[in-house]
């Protein structure tokens with residue numbers, strides 16, 4: 155029996171691949187480098203966790219140099235994205251973003267019956283500045299979602315343009331910084347929330363911290379923005395284990411920085427290798443590369459060698475390759491060598 159309401163009857167679930175199917179370069183996960191020795195958690199398991207994750211927020215705030223009252227924490231940054239959409243946008247009100255971008259924006263917008271408007275990126279996947287600014291005037295969106303670096307393309311939005319959008323926006327602007335740690339040329343906007351009360355920056359432990367399994371994300375905004383959003387929070391939304399692991403993880407900044415640098419180095423080296431095969435790879439500031447599929451069947455050829463990469467069928471086929479561990483990327487490079495030898 156399809157119990158979903160009419161507007162959702164055709165909604166497709168978020169697609170994930172089977173685990174342990176091969177070398178996973180399809181989901182932009184990191185490596186488990188922070189908790190290699192496991193973790194001993196001495197917790198009062200019979201108690202509910204801290205509802206507002208005060209200890210975790212204090213640790214994040216100290217590391218980032220923000221006030222704990224400027225933070226939200228969530229069951230992944232995905233939860234925070236849905237939390238904001240369901241709290242801010244009434245049925246039929248407009249969310250403005252670009253396409254292609256992170257698929258969950260549209261998913262949540264559909265569930266909450268929002269008017270979802272996505273301006274196509276330029277042909278080279280750069281941000282469509284003029285069309286976007288025009289769309290703000292024309293649509294007066296209640297919420298703008300910007301993703302920088304963007305998933306799946308890896309591109310950045312120019313900081314000056316982000317500021318222009320923040321000034322022009324009639325409502326809230328969410329800046330999704332899930333991958334910002336891997337951007338070498340662009341600073342985070344978490345410290346700009348003091349100048350822009352309409353800015354909420356979302357971040358995650360799933361990428362640079364290599365902790366996708368614990369489902370932990372956070373957002374930074376001005377106190378005036380965070381206070382009302384806190385009122386619509388699901389009680390105890392971040393479980394005690396994730397809160398405790400998050401506290402330990404955020405305190406390991408030297409390890410985090412070393413890991414980030416290793417990913418950036420592997421990404422930039424892999425881009426050069428792919429380009430040497432004549433592949434068309436887009437500039438990426440994230441922990442993945444995005445490129446035009448070099449020929450039909452490329453993804454299957456890679457998969458036949460035990461490596462999963464993510465297909466993106468747009469006007470033509472594109473692929474997104476996560477920057478996995480050194481050995482995973484070495485295996486991918488071997489696969490490329492073989493494939494190019496066979497051609």
Ligand SMILES: Cc1ncc(COP(=O)(O)O)c(C=O)c1O
Nearest residue numbers: 230231232256305332358360371
């Ligand atoms: C752009 C972007 N934002 C947010 C997320 C969600 O991350 P999480 O819910 O694991 O924090 C992802 C995950 O892939 C993403 O690509």
